[in-house]
Amino acid sequence: xxxxxxxxxxxxxxxxxxxxxxxxxxxxxxxxxxxxxxxxxxxxxxxxxxxxxxxxxxxxxxxxxxxxxxxxxxxxxxxxxxxxxxxxxxxxxxxxxxxxxxxxxxxxxxxxxxxxxxxxxxxxxxxxxxxxxxxxxxxxxxxxxxxxxxxxxxxxxxxxxxxxxxxxxxxxxxxxxxxxxxxxxxxxxxxxxxxxxxxxxxxxxxxxxxxxxxxxxxxxxxxxxxxxxxxxxxxxxx
Amino acid sequence: xxxxxxxxxxxxxxxxxxxxxxxxxxxxxxxxxxxxxxxxxxxxxxxxxxxxxxxxxxxxxxxxxxxxxxxxxxxxxxxxxxxxxxxxxxxxxxxxxxxxxxxxxxxxxxxxxxxxxxxxxxxxxxxxxxxxxxxxxxxxxxxxxxxxxxxxxxxxxxxxxxxxxxxxxxxxxxxxxxxxxxxxxxxxxxxxxxxxxxxxxxxxxxxxxxxxxxxxxxxxxxxxxxxxx
Numbered sequence: 001x002x003x004x005x006x007x008x009x010x011x012x013x014x015x016x017x018x019x020x021x022x023x024x025x026x027x028x029x030x031x032x033x034x035x036x037x038x039x040x041x042x043x044x045x046x047x048x049x050x051x052x053x054x055x056x057x058x059x060x061x062x063x064x065x066x067x068x069x070x071x072x073x074x075x076x077x078x079x080x081x082x083x084x085x086x087x088x089x090x091x092x093x094x095x096x097x098x099x100x101x102x103x104x105x106x107x108x109x110x111x112x113x114x115x116x117x118x119x120x121x122x123x124x125x126x127x128x129x130x131x132x133x134x135x136x137x138x139x140x141x142x143x144x145x146x147x148x149x150x151x152x153x154x155x156x157x158x159x160x161x162x163x164x165x166x167x168x169x170x171x172x173x174x175x176x177x178x179x180x181x182x183x184x185x186x187x188x189x190x191x192x193x194x195x196x197x198x199x200x201x202x203x204x205x206x207x208x209x210x211x212x213x214x215x216x217x218x219x220x221x222x223x224x225x226x227x228x229x230x231x232x233x234x235x236x237x238x
Numbered sequence: 239x240x241x242x243x244x245x246x247x248x249x250x251x252x253x254x255x256x257x258x259x260x261x262x263x264x265x266x267x268x269x270x271x272x273x274x275x276x277x278x279x280x281x282x283x284x285x286x287x288x289x290x291x292x293x294x295x296x297x298x299x300x301x302x303x304x305x306x307x308x309x310x311x312x313x314x315x316x317x318x319x320x321x322x323x324x325x326x327x328x329x330x331x332x333x334x335x336x337x338x339x340x341x342x343x344x345x346x347x348x349x350x351x352x353x354x355x356x357x358x359x360x361x362x363x364x365x366x367x368x369x370x371x372x373x374x375x376x377x378x379x380x381x382x383x384x385x386x387x388x389x390x391x392x393x394x395x396x397x398x399x400x401x402x403x404x405x406x407x408x409x410x411x412x413x414x415x416x417x418x419x420x421x422x423x424x425x426x427x428x429x430x431x432x433x434x435x436x437x438x439x440x441x442x443x444x445x446x447x448x449x450x451x452x453x454x455x456x457x458x459x460x461x462x463x464x465x466x467x
Contacts, residue, residue, distance in 0.1 A: 142394070223252045
């Protein structure tokens with residue numbers, strides 16, 4: 001049944017949209033990156049470690065990671081009203097929580113690392129693309145990380161579990177299901193798992209398998225961005 | 239189990255990349271131990287020194303360390319000391335007793351010693367939780383900086399600007415005849431007879447910054463200085 005399913009853009013079920021990553025796109029920031037997945041583009045910039053404002057929020061035992069996520073008003077077909085919204089504050093928190101397990105901020109007490117993620121073009125999967133851009137930007141800023149966190153969305157369209165939905169697929173069917181997943185593929189830890197819709201146990205297992213492959217693919221693209229930036233063939237032996 | 243290195247020395251490493259397998263190697267700066275392996279935690283150049291593996295970062299903000307000699311800008315004068323901006327999230331404190339070898343009387347005008355906006359070479363003596371940083375201006379080479387040009391560069395590039403046993407910095411000094419002081423926080427003070435030479439030093443430092451991950455840099459810079467003199 002699943003094998004007969006044809007995707008709109010002729011992709012395979014476990015195929016991500018074409019990806020592109022670039023590091024250092026905002027020269028004035030300590031670290032920055034652009035990540036592109038199909039038509040979805042995110043830009044992330046990191047400021048800090050710097051003084052926490054307001055000061056009462058600073059922690060004496062650890063540094064803070066503070067994320068701001070938003071869509072640019074021109075990123076979607078209908079103009080997005082600028083400024084924070086319920087959706088953007090939630091996704092800011094989600095991005096923050098998905099990156100924190102990979103970081104150790106205990107060596108930077110009293111400070112905050114401020115992360116800004118903006119979507120310049122939205123075509124579904126913005127939080128996943130945002131997480132990818134954000135973890136690249138953090139690594140570029142020299143913030144210690146256990147691994148580059150990578151994310152990808154899995155969805156269910158007409159009963160078929162497929163990887164990396166675009167907007168067209170997301171709007172298909174009566175009950176579209178969306179499962180954004182972020183993980184540290186090398187450590188084998190999941191840092192984000194959201195579910196919007198309904199799935200069975202079997203479908204979720206299938207989704208996790210697809211996501212693992214997708215995250216690995218995304219991570220490779222992210223790592224390549226650093227090799228391109230520094231014009232080195234990579235530190236791997238042979 | 240035999241231990242082995244999994245990366246090319248002075249090659250680019252990325253967070254999460256396995257650098258060595260086995261317990262014979264020790265994790266240094268920019269790495270951590272994960273099970274039996276050593277894993278990188280930052281983007282940089284991998285380096286092995288004996289048993290210790292470390293990653294020399296390519297980018298990042300200056301994080302103060304006790305013993306670092308830094309160049310700070312006086313940003314505030316207090317009742318009994320100064321506050322210096324050393325390029326970190328918090329200002330460093332220079333106490334009266336640590337400011338000068340001379341006796342400073344109680345009613346002295348502190349701006350006569352270090353005025354706001356002036357640059358001071360100082361050494362970090364104490365850090366409490368990254369927030370409270372004490373510096374001293376007493377010691378060999380520690381002083382107020384006079385006439386000259388102050389530029390700031392990436393603090394991660396400072397070891398390259400100085401070079402092995404100071405080879406790079408002495409090449410630049412010899413070629414241009416300028417006095418140069420480099421702070422660990424990436425602030426560089428250049429003073430020469432000729433402002434043209436000061437500019438040349440700045441250009442050379444920018445070149446080092448951009449090409450810091452390449453090898454044979456001292457020769458390249460020597461050549462660059464000769465050509466542009």
